[in-house]
Amino acid sequence: MVEANNAKYWRAVPAPCVGYVWAYMSWGQYGRDVSSATDQIAAYASQTPAAGDGLDAWVLDIDDTCLSNLPYYQAKQFGAYDPTAFKAWASRGTCPGIPAMVRLFWTLKGGGFRVFLLSGRDEEALGASTAANLAAAGFAGYDRLILRSAAYRGQSSVVFKSAERRRLVEEGYRIRGNVGDQWSDLQGDCAGDRVFKVPNPMYFVP
Amino acid sequence: MVEANNAKYWRAVPAPCVGYVWAYMSWGQYGRDVSSATDQIAAYASQTPAAGDGLDAWVLDIDDTCLSNLPYYQAKQFGAYDPTAFKAWASRGTCPGIPAMVRLFWTLKGGGFRVFLLSGRDEEALGASTAANLAAAGFAGYDRLILRSAAYRGQSSVVFKSAERRRLVEEGYRIRGNVGDQWSDLQGDCAGDRVFKVPNPMYFVP
Numbered sequence: 088m089v090e091a092n093n094a095k096y097w098r099a100v101p102a103p104c105v106g107y108v109w110a111y112m113s114w115g116q117y118g119r120d121v122s123s124a125t126d127q128i129a130a131y132a133s134q135t136p137a138a139g140d141g142l143d144a145w146v147l148d149i150d151d152t153c154l155s156n157l158p159y160y161q162a163k164q165f166g167a168y169d170p171t172a173f174k175a176w177a178s179r180g181t182c183p184g185i186p187a188m189v190r191l192f193w194t195l196k197g198g199g200f201r202v203f204l205l206s207g208r209d210e211e212a213l214g215a216s217t218a219a220n221l222a223a224a225g226f227a228g229y230d231r232l233i234l235r236s237a238a239y240r241g242q243s244s245v246v247f248k249s250a251e252r253r254r255l256v257e258e259g260y261r262i263r264g265n266v267g268d269q270w271s272d273l274q275g276d277c278a279g280d281r282v283f284k285v286p287n288p289m290y291f292v293p
Numbered sequence: 294m295v296e297a298n299n300a301k302y303w304r305a306v307p308a309p310c311v312g313y314v315w316a317y318m319s320w321g322q323y324g325r326d327v328s329s330a331t332d333q334i335a336a337y338a339s340q341t342p343a344a345g346d347g348l349d350a351w352v353l354d355i356d357d358t359c360l361s362n363l364p365y366y367q368a369k370q371f372g373a374y375d376p377t378a379f380k381a382w383a384s385r386g387t388c389p390g391i392p393a394m395v396r397l398f399w400t401l402k403g404g405g406f407r408v409f410l411l412s413g414r415d416e417e418a419l420g421a422s423t424a425a426n427l428a429a430a431g432f433a434g435y436d437r438l439i440l441r442s443a444a445y446r447g448q449s450s451v452v453f454k455s456a457e458r459r460r461l462v463e464e465g466y467r468i469r470g471n472v473g474d475q476w477s478d479l480q481g482d483c484a485g486d487r488v489f490k491v492p493n494p495m496y497f498v499p
Contacts, residue, residue: 088326091296091490093333120294127299284297
C-alpha cells in the first residue's frame with residue numbers, strides 16, 4: 088500500500104509491521120528490490136540516450152535513494168520522524184551508499200547524462216556533511232547538489248522539489264528521469280519524462 | 294516494480310514469474326491486498342464526506358478492479374493479451390465480482406457519492422454483457438456505465454479515460470477518488486483528488 092501510494096500520511100511504521108519492515112530491510116529483499124528498480128532505470132536510460140548537447144538530465148533524490156539511513160532507523164526501531172535526532176545522524180556523514188544506486192549513478196554519467204542530486208535536507212545545517220558523505224559513498228562528479236535553501240524552509244517536499252526542477256528546465260535541461268523513494272519526489276511540476284520509485288517502508292514524507 | 298509503475302510496457306508475465314503470479318493470485322494474498330486497498334479507500338472517503346448536492350463522485354475501473362478476469366488468465370497461464378479470446382470471455386458475462394470492491398461500492402453509495410464505472414471495454418461489442426455481468430456480481434445502482442465508444446477506438450487508455458473524466462468534471466462532478474488496477478486508469482487529466490491502485494500482476498495496459 089505504501090509503494091503504490093495508497094497509504095499516505097502515516098507518521099510511523101505501525102507496531103504490528105515493525106518486524107516485517109525490519110526483516111524486509113535487513114535480510115536482502117530490500118537490496119534486491121532496489122537492484123530491480125535500477126535494472127529498469129538503466130534499461131530505460133539506454134533506450135533514450137543522451138543527445139550529446141549536455142542537456143539530458145536525471146534527478147536523483149538522496150535520502151534512502153542514494154544514501155541509506157537504514158542504520159539510523161534500525162537503531163530507533165523505525166519510530167516516528169525526529170528532526171533533531173535525524174539531523175545529528177545526518178551530520179555525521181556516515182550514511183552508506185546504496186550499492187545499486189552507486190552503480191546506476193556511474194552508468195548515467197557514463198551515458199553522458201547530467202546528474203542532479205535533489206534533497207530536502209537543510210542546506211545550511213547539512214550541506215557540508217552531505218557533500219562529504221556523498222563523496223565517501225562513491226557519488227563523485229555529479230553536476231549539482233541541490234539542497235533546501237532558507238527560502239524553502241517549512242515548504243512541502245513537492246513544492247520545494249517542483250520549484251527546483253522547474254529551474255533546471257528553465258535552464259534548458261531535459262529531465263529524462265527522476266528517481267526517489269518517496270512519491271513526493273516524483274509528483275508535482277516538471278517531474279520528468281519518467282519517474283521511478285525505489286522502495287521505502289520506513290517513513291513517509293508528505 | 295509493476296505496482297510502483299517502474300516496469301512498464303510488458304506484454305506478458307515473464308516465464309520465471311508465472312508461478313509466483315499464479316501463487317499470489319490464487320492463494321489469498323491478492324484478495325488480502327485488495328482488501329487492504331479498499332480499507333484505505335473507505336478511510337479516506339469517510340474523511341471527505343459527500344456534500345449532499347449529489348456532485349461528489351468516485352470513478353471505478355471495471356476489469357480487475359470491480360470484476361475479476363482471474364479465471365480467464367489462469368486458464369491461459371497469464372499469457373500475452375489476445376483481443377479475440379478476451380472478447381469471447383468478457384461477452385459471456387461471467388466475471389466474478391471482487392468481494393472487497395463490491396463492499397466498497399456499497400460503502401461509497403451509502404456515503405452519498407455518485408459512482409461512475411469507467412472502462413476501456415468496447416461499448417458496442419461488450420456493453421450489454423458488461424451491464425449484465427455487473428448486475429450479477431452485485432454492482433447495482435451505479436450512476437453511469439461509461440465504456441469506449443466508437444470515437445475512442447484505438448486511442449490509449451489514458452487519452453480515452455482523461456476525456457471521459459473531463460466530461461464528468463465539466464458536468465459539475467467533483468471526482469473525489471479514482472480506483473484502478475492500471476496506472477493508466479490513474480494518470481492523465483482530471484485524475485481525481487486521490488487515486489488508488491489495486492494490485493494486478495497479470496497484464497499491463499498502456
